Amino acid sequence: MSRASDHAYTVIRGMILSGELPPGAQLSEEALALRCEVSRTPVRDALRRLESDLLIRRSESQRSFVADWSDDDIDDAFELRSMLEAQAARRAATRIAPAQLEALRHHNRLIGAAIAGDQADIPAFLEHNRAFHEIILAAAGSSRLASLLTRLIEQPVVWRTAQNYDRENLRRSHREHEELVAAFARGDAGWAASIMAGHIRRAYYAYLDAYTAQQTAAE
Amino acid sequence: MSRASDHAYTVIRGMILSGELPPGAQLSEEALALRCEVSRTPVRDALRRLESDLLIRRSESQRSFVADWSDDDIDDAFELRSMLEAQAARRAATRIAPAQLEALRHHNRLIGAAIAGDQADIPAFLEHNRAFHEIILAAAGSSRLASLLTRLIEQPVVWRTAQNYDRENLRRSHREHEELVAAFARGDAGWAASIMAGHIRRAYYAYLDAYTAQQTAAE
DNA sequence: GTTCAGCTTATTGTATACAAATGCCTCAGG
DNA sequence: CCTGAGGCATTTGTATACAATAAGCTGAAC
Numbered sequence: 001m002s003r004a005s006d007h008a009y010t011v012i013r014g015m016i017l018s019g020e021l022p023p024g025a026q027l028s029e030e031a032l033a034l035r036c037e038v039s040r041t042p043v044r045d046a047l048r049r050l051e052s053d054l055l056i057r058r059s060e061s062q063r064s065f066v067a068d069w070s071d072d073d074i075d076d077a078f079e080l081r082s083m084l085e086a087q088a089a090r091r092a093a094t095r096i097a098p099a100q101l102e103a104l105r106h107h108n109r110l111i112g113a114a115i116a117g118d119q120a121d122i123p124a125f126l127e128h129n130r131a132f133h134e135i136i137l138a139a140a141g142s143s144r145l146a147s148l149l150t151r152l153i154e155q156p157v158v159w160r161t162a163q164n165y166d167r168e169n170l171r172r173s174h175r176e177h178e179e180l181v182a183a184f185a186r187g188d189a190g191w192a193a194s195i196m197a198g199h200i201r202r203a204y205y206a207y208l209d210a211y212t213a214q215q216t217a218a219e
Numbered sequence: 220m221s222r223a224s225d226h227a228y229t230v231i232r233g234m235i236l237s238g239e240l241p242p243g244a245q246l247s248e249e250a251l252a253l254r255c256e257v258s259r260t261p262v263r264d265a266l267r268r269l270e271s272d273l274l275i276r277r278s279e280s281q282r283s284f285v286a287d288w289s290d291d292d293i294d295d296a297f298e299l300r301s302m303l304e305a306q307a308a309r310r311a312a313t314r315i316a317p318a319q320l321e322a323l324r325h326h327n328r329l330i331g332a333a334i335a336g337d338q339a340d341i342p343a344f345l346e347h348n349r350a351f352h353e354i355i356l357a358a359a360g361s362s363r364l365a366s367l368l369t370r371l372i373e374q375p376v377v378w379r380t381a382q383n384y385d386r387e388n389l390r391r392s393h394r395e396h397e398e399l400v401a402a403f404a405r406g407d408a409g410w411a412a413s414i415m416a417g418h419i420r421r422a423y424y425a426y427l428d429a430y431t432a433q434q435t436a437a438e
Numbered sequence: 439g440t441t442c443a444g445c446t447t448a449t450t451g452t453a454t455a456c457a458a459a460t461g462c463c464t465c466a467g468g
Numbered sequence: 469c470c471t472g473a474g475g476c477a478t479t480t481g482t483a484t485a486c487a488a489t490a491a492g493c494t495g496a497a498c
Contacts (some may be wrong), residue, residue: 065479
């Protein structure tokens, strides 16, 4: 999209994901316009997009607030994500191109490298993990599925999940990616879907564990 | 939403669904503003919403066109819809309130009445069918699932499908609704999901048959 | 006849002013 | 002290003007 509107979208999204704008905070179009150094018009555009991304909710009277996710919402989002990503894997298994398969191997090798040392390189892990899943979504060849899924991933809670992976979870994630590649290489749709469903489900429990530990530590 | 913006949304949406704006047609903000008797600002809002509804696609240079669905797109949409509506039924089975269950029975009775006579009352069928599925979606109690599903239903192709139902399909649809009610009454999530998946899948084949017949007739 | 440069025109993006609606706060009355 | 009505302040909605960009067309060069 255009420069100012894109800029506003990126800035506001960053403020939400970073926690600068906490869940429940009210967003004023004018305040955001000042902050982004653009007029209210592109800010309004950006807010609409963020609303469609489920990062923002709007009150009855059209005021905007940073989305506040309850435990049920999070559970719900992971459940849907598991289902849709499994579907993406199912479709990708019979459609993936050799070059895409090689790209998957490439990114998973880099994931392996990122978690190899004593100190895991989390940003690198996140980046290649994102690329890995993106290739599968592209290989699924369904713009509708892609459109639905992008509304579920890249949520604050999803991002924070990977931050909380411990060493064991990182390694398991890496191994599951290898299994996915194997399923794709065989063109086994059912296998690919099963692994992916479990893969996302485990990410959910990793999140839950980290969250529980955090809650306990806070007390 | 606000008056002018809502009005524009409704008018443009109607023009697309009715076929007045055929697939592939370019949409000019100014022309639509004249037609809706509002300024470009609310029209832009409406276009963004319609884009999120997948009724409109935008070119690289941000020009808007009525979405043109390929056979693959349609197949794709029904596949996702089947999966998500089944999930809604699964969740609804264990959450539905007695009043909602009764409402389902009510609407299905009216569906039965609409298709009873020699000449089926298609508008009444469509209306109560919509209400029936809406109650299930509400009973599922997942705003995310609802948000995703509304992007898949109410597409031109979905609407036209029901128009093409023959007598036998209408009756079968009515019976499947009865089975769904039975599954809900038992709280059997698996059963409800299975019936719903089949229900949507059959709608797809009804669409395909009607479409094929139409194509043959046109030759 | 074809191609490409440059201009013209159509279309969308942005800023700003003003209108409408909503929420909040104050103050009077009980 | 509580309650509610009124007005003030904040916020969003809409219209319009202008800027930027992309598409289409014309005409000249080859």
